[in-house]
Amino acid sequence: MDAALPAAFARSAAVRAEGAGMRTADFSRWMEGRRLAHAFHVERIPFRELAGWSFQEGTGNIVHESGRFFTVEGLSVQVGSGPFRAWQQPIIKQPEVGILGLLAKEFDGVLHFLMQAKMEPGNPNLLQLSPTVQATRSNYTKVHRGAAVKYLEYFTEPGRGRVLTDVLQSEHGSWFHHKANRNVIVQTDGEVEPDPDFCWLTLGQLGELLCRDNVVNMDARTVLACAPLGRAEDRARTTDTGVRSWFTTERARHELRATRTALDGLEGWVRDDDAVRRPDGRYFEVVAVRVEAGNREVSQWTQPLFAPVGEGVVAFLYRRFDGVPHLLVHARVEGGFLDTVELGPTVQCDPANWSHLPPADRPAFLDEVLGAGPERIRYRALHSEEGGRFRDAVSRYLVVETGLTRTPPGYQWVTPGQLSSMAQHGHYVNVQARTLLSVLNTCPDLL
Numbered sequence: 008m009d010a011a012l013p014a015a016f017a018r019s020a021a022v023r024a025e026g027a028g029m030r031t032a033d034f035s036r037w038m039e040g041r042r043l044a045h046a047f048h049v050e051r052i053p054f055r056e057l058a059g060w061s062f063q064e065g066t067g068n069i070v071h072e073s074g075r076f077f078t079v080e081g082l083s084v085q086v087g088s089g090p091f092r093a094w095q096q097p098i099i100k101q102p103e104v105g106i107l108g109l110l111a112k113e114f115d116g117v118l119h120f121l122m123q124a125k126m127e128p129g130n131p132n133l134l135q136l137s138p139t140v141q142a143t144r145s146n147y148t149k150v151h152r153g154a155a156v157k158y159l160e161y162f163t164e165p166g167r168g169r170v171l172t173d174v175l176q177s178e179h180g181s182w183f184h185h186k187a188n189r190n191v192i193v194q195t196d197g198e199v200e201p202d203p204d205f206c207w208l209t210l211g212q213l214g215e216l217l218c219r220d221n222v223v224n225m226d227a228r229t230v231l232a233c234a235p236l237g238r239a240e241d242r243a244r245t246t247d248t249g250v251r252s253w254f255t256t257e258r259a260r261h262e263l264r265a266t267r268t269a270l271d272g273l274e275g276w277v278r279d280d281d282a283v284r285r286p287d288g289r290y291f292e293v294v295a296v297r298v299e300a301g302n303r304e305v306s307q308w309t310q311p312l313f314a315p316v317g318e319g320v321v322a323f324l325y326r327r328f329d330g331v332p333h334l335l336v337h338a339r340v341e342g343g344f345l346d347t348v349e350l351g352p353t354v355q356c357d358p359a360n361w362s363h364l365p366p367a368d369r370p371a372f373l374d375e376v377l378g379a380g381p382e383r384i385r386y387r388a389l390h391s392e393e394g395g396r397f398r399d400a401v402s403r404y405l406v407v408e409t410g411l412t413r414t415p416p417g418y419q420w421v422t423p424g425q426l427s428s429m430a431q432h433g434h435y436v437n438v439q440a441r442t443l444l445s446v447l448n449t450c451p452d453l454l
Contacts, residue, residue: 019354045301067271127394180341238424298379319402
């Protein structure tokens with residue numbers, strides 16, 4: 008890592024009220040202006056009204072006529088521990104690697120990042136702040152025969168700028184099978200052609216916006232989590248080598264067998280005219296929508312989406328050891344992970360999906376998080392997940408102070424710096440933990 012980078016990111020994180028592009032107080036007005044500048048509309052439709060999508064003969068998998076974009080298939084999962092050792096579910100298979108790219112540029116010696124007001128059909132408020140480029144390979148190779156992706160050249164053409172970070176990261180292991188995106192930040196010194204749907208913001212301004220509900224989208228959050236901060240920390244409870252060894256041990260001790268199968272006939276799932284769902288109403292549904300978006304590469308389309316039934320809870324427990332902040336991470340097994348286990352938050356679930364189980368089978372530390380008074384909550388905001396594939400997938404993200412010290416199997420106390428270092432590697436830190444890490448990266452005084 009360039010030794011000057013951590014200082015450059017720290018300077019940017021310290022600028023919170025006003026950057027070269029706009030004052031933070033003016034952001035809501037600007038975002039509302041972008042909302043009014045374009046026509047946006049999303050409506051739920053029955054499967055028979057999907058255009059270009061169909062249920063594949065013989066499997067029932069949902070496929071696109073181009074053979075590109077993604078498919079909705081079945082997944083049969085077996086794990087070696089936990090209250091559920093085997094299950095079947097729908098899963099999204101999208102083998103192509105997308106680009107999540109942030110363009111950075113210094114103004115008056117402070118790094119700013121070019122952010123986009125981007126509409127996604129699954130966002131609860133449709134328009135959120137995304138990275139400069141957020142595109143699948145099918146998008147930027149124009150399989151949809153739409154307009155070109157703006158600013159793509161900075162992330163695909165060598166020599167366009169200085170690469171600050173570049174790492175392949177997973178997406179939601181419960182809903183994607185082996186999905187990865189390139190998370191990249193590129194700095195340019197040249198002039199950047201302005202576009203009204205884009206704005207320059209500092210890291211500190213992004214931190215302020217991350218404290219608001221459903222403003223900064225998942226794709227922006229994951230890239231911010233990969234920022235090379237190089238935190239200087241002493242007296243971690245476990246050495247860096249010890250943390251890596253524990254993580255390797257967790258990967259080695261867990262069993263995961265995940266087999267792709269036909270969507271038709273999944274145990275515990277039924278299909279009707281407008282959804283693939285569970286009769287007990289838990290977890291999520293597969294639905295279809297019709298979309299109109301005035302500022303997208305294609306202005307109209309239809310597609311399937313995954314729609315969670317309830318609101319999730321995603322939280323880190325936090326405490327200090329010898330004055331040093333630590334977070335309690337969980338080595339999570341998810342059916343769609345490439346490498347069995349990734350580091351997740353302390354708690355990551357929809358509590359309603361576990362309410363019918365005895366207390367011993369419910370997620371560890373869930374009661375500690377849900378029972379926390381306001382004096383213990385260091386961070387709280389609602390954030391939606393990837394709006395291009397999930398409909399109204401919203402979770403309450405928290406950092407909760409605790410006095411607990413116990414570390415049951417599968418859990419470990421790590422410093423924010425240790426977690427940030429792990430996020431420089433692909434498939435080490437899951438996307439929910441990266442959302443909370445993006446908050447810590449942009450709000451350095453939070454803990």
